[in-house]
Amino acid sequence: MLRIALALALVVWCSAPALAAPWLFVTDIHLDPNARQRTPQLKPGRDSNLALFDDALSEMRRVDPHPPVVVIGGDELSHNFHWSHAPATMAFIARRLNRAFPDAQFIITLGNEDSACGDYQVTAHSSFLRDVARAWEPLVNRHGAAPGFATTFPRDGFYVAKLPIANVQAVSIDDVYWSPRYRACAPDDDPSASTLAELKRALRSAHEHWILLHIPPGIDAFSTAHLAHGLVIVPFLDPGPREALEELIADPASRVTLVLAAHTHKLAYRIAGTDARPVPMLLMPSISPIFGNAPGFLTANVAPDGELRDVESYARDERGWRELGGFRALGVDRFTGQALVDLNRRLDRDPLLRERFASLYEGGSVPEIDARNWPMYRCAATAFTATDFRACGDEGGASVFTTRGIKAIVFVIVVLAAVAALALYGFRQLAARRP
Secondary structure: OHHHHHHHHHHHHHHOOOOOOOEEEEEOOOEOOOOOOOOOOOOOOOOEOHHHHHHHHHHHHHHOOOOOEEEEOOOOEOOOOOHHHHHHHHHHHHHHHHHHOOOOEEEEOOOOOOOOOOOOOOOOOOHHHHHHHHHHHHHHOHHHOOOOHHHHHHHHOOEEEEOOOOOEEEEEOOHHHHOOOOOOOOOOOOHHHHHHHHHHHHOOOOOEEEEEOOOOOOEOHHHHHHHOOOOEOOEOOOHHHHHHHHHHHHOHHHOEEEEEEOOOOOOEEEEEEOOOOEEEEEEOOEOOOOOOOOOEEEEEEEOOOOOEEEEEEEEEEOOEEEEOOHHHHHOOOEEOHHHHHHHHHHHHHOHHHHHHHHHHHOOOOOOOOOOOOHHHHHHHOOOOOHHHHHHHOOOOOOOOEOHHHHHHHHHHHHHHHHHHHHHHHHHHHHHHHOO
């Protein structure tokens, strides 16, 4: 009987499908090709040097040597880049990644720094987009996954790719065109409108869809909390395209099951969709440490239906790379909309869990989230408009100003009026004493 049982177990084990390797999620490399120090650059205020890029690639290969898919969330080029070197640097990054993962399918999007003429200035139908398409087409269209990439990407950065899982495709858009800071370097044919139209058409297919973009919709929690000090609510995108994007994500007919974004350089999440059908949004951490975060990347197991599971984060400090636990450390094994709704509630109730999230958010570096500003980060996860953000934070107020901001302005006006009144009184007293 024992031999029969062992034989049956061996048959079952051999016939069971092997678990696929985790997928890689990498973003905001911000490579400065002229920074050639021998050791990885880890200091805040500076972007990735070649040593850090190569170090990160080595760790990715150690952790996940054969990923089926590598997702690149944009901003490959460093801040304050010498724009004439942009095409060559984009091609260099593609070659390095291709050499590291020669069998992987790549899904990429562009970020605000990915331009040949300036930050937030990538131009539709430009030679830069054609150069990027030539460099990345062998990676993106691997195994015939994105046959339209070479045609549509040079227009405005848009394309559709079939994922190596049943009935799921990725729709990649360049939403830098939708930013209030966007300015084209040359006259164009309104890439904001054309990109939105392409997205609408792609989401009409019978597939389930992942949307990949660089800038997340909603509120910029860091700028609102730390730069504007809560006086002004700072949005990431213009209201028109942001509202259209939210409606598409929420529409059950679009069958959007996941949104992937970057730009903030921090590991975070958003909850899009509706209360009845929450859609998870994953914000990927950056390789660049420029904003004080530790360099990092993610891995995740992807179920046959396209659901992310066991989202794990890795980060680099002076001692080397380490595994941080990712969303599993927050009690989220399955990265679903409902799991994030539950996480949001638990974070509000549990100070120790908030501390863990604040550490993961920065890759283990000094947290920017504390007890005082936590409500802004909590609200940014679910409130995508200034009105909803104010309501979430119970701030009230009008226009883009919070109640606290209005009170501050009123206080300043009262103080200035009092100073003016005292000055006027003193002037009159002085005048009365004169002969």
